[in-house]
Amino acid sequence: MLIASLKPRTMGGTTNTGLLIYALARAGYPVSGYDADESLQLAAWERDVSDFPCKVHVADTPSFAETVYPEMDHDRINVVDAGHAENHPDIVDSILEVADLAIVTVSPTNPDYDRLTRPERGTPLAKLIKRSAALRDSGQPPTTVVLLNRCQAGANSPKRFAELLTGGGEDGKLPRWDVLSTRIPRRELIASAVGFPCDKPERKAPYDALVTELRTLGHLPELGVSR
Numbered sequence: 001m002l003i004a005s006l007k008p009r010t011m012g013g014t015t016n017t018g019l020l021i022y023a024l025a026r027a028g029y030p031v032s033g034y035d036a037d038e039s040l041q042l043a044a045w046e047r048d049v050s051d052f053p054c055k056v057h058v059a060d061t062p063s064f065a066e067t068v069y070p071e072m073d074h075d076r077i078n079v080v081d082a083g084h085a086e087n088h089p090d091i092v093d094s095i096l097e098v099a100d101l102a103i104v105t106v107s108p109t110n111p112d113y114d115r116l117t118r119p120e121r122g123t124p125l126a127k128l129i130k131r132s133a134a135l136r137d138s139g140q141p142p143t144t145v146v147l148l149n150r151c152q153a154g155a156n157s158p159k160r161f162a163e164l165l166t167g168g169g170e171d172g173k174l175p176r177w178d179v180l181s182t183r184i185p186r187r188e189l190i191a192s193a194v195g196f197p198c199d200k201p202e203r204k205a206p207y208d209a210l211v212t213e214l215r216t217l218g219h220l221p222e223l224g225v226s227r
């Protein structure tokens, strides 16, 4: 299967992608990584540390669906880190054409919520996801979930933004999102994860919870079952 890790702009996407890959590998899934962000930080992370759990392929191309996807081992969980959807909608469009699951990283703050729902420039991510249906074999957009990250312990903001996202905004007129109950906390050891060894407790526990939730929701294959 292919999991697309998406975000409108800088949100903690690469951090979440790398640590999700690490959690999937620890849960026993065969995993491969793809870096579709031209900053190539996920690929550099894999290159620079000894405990990154799998190969990361460079794949920052708007022909992702035609040139990268067919070459994947579809018996693995392939996870692709996409760049800013605002700036690279062509690459994101091509990923959405073939992804089985999209995980959208969003931080529970006003500016990040605005960039997801009502960007001043660029196409809203919800529209990219919706329009992908036209190019997909199923005729439906991929299953999409929002992962809230950089969540301050004890703050009300994760709950408030989760309600706004699931309810379509204050007036209910914006697109509605499925928001995962797993929250990635704001933590120094997660902030400094990209490019450094993965094996720290703080870099594991929230992502183990994420894998458990994805599994419970039926978004991951049974272990040992392909695709």
Ligand SMILES: Nc1ncnc2c1ncn2[C@@H]1O[C@H](COP(=O)(O)OP(=O)(O)OP(=O)(O)O)[C@@H](O)[C@H]1O
Binding pocket: 007, 009, 010, 011, 012, 013, 014, 015, 016, 037, 039, 083, 084, 149, 150, 151, 184, 185, 186, 187, 188, 190, 191, 192, 193, 194
């Ligand atoms: N859970 C967290 N707690 C605190 N800080 C975090 C957390 N996750 C990410 N960050 C910080 O957020 C910033 C963005 O993280 P990251 O590089 O993963 O995001 P990105 O969406 O991939 O950005 P880019 O636009 O560069 O691709 C970094 O400064 C990182 O340290």
Ligand SMILES: [Mg+2]
Binding pocket: 013, 014, 015, 037, 039, 041
């Ligand atoms: Mg990144």
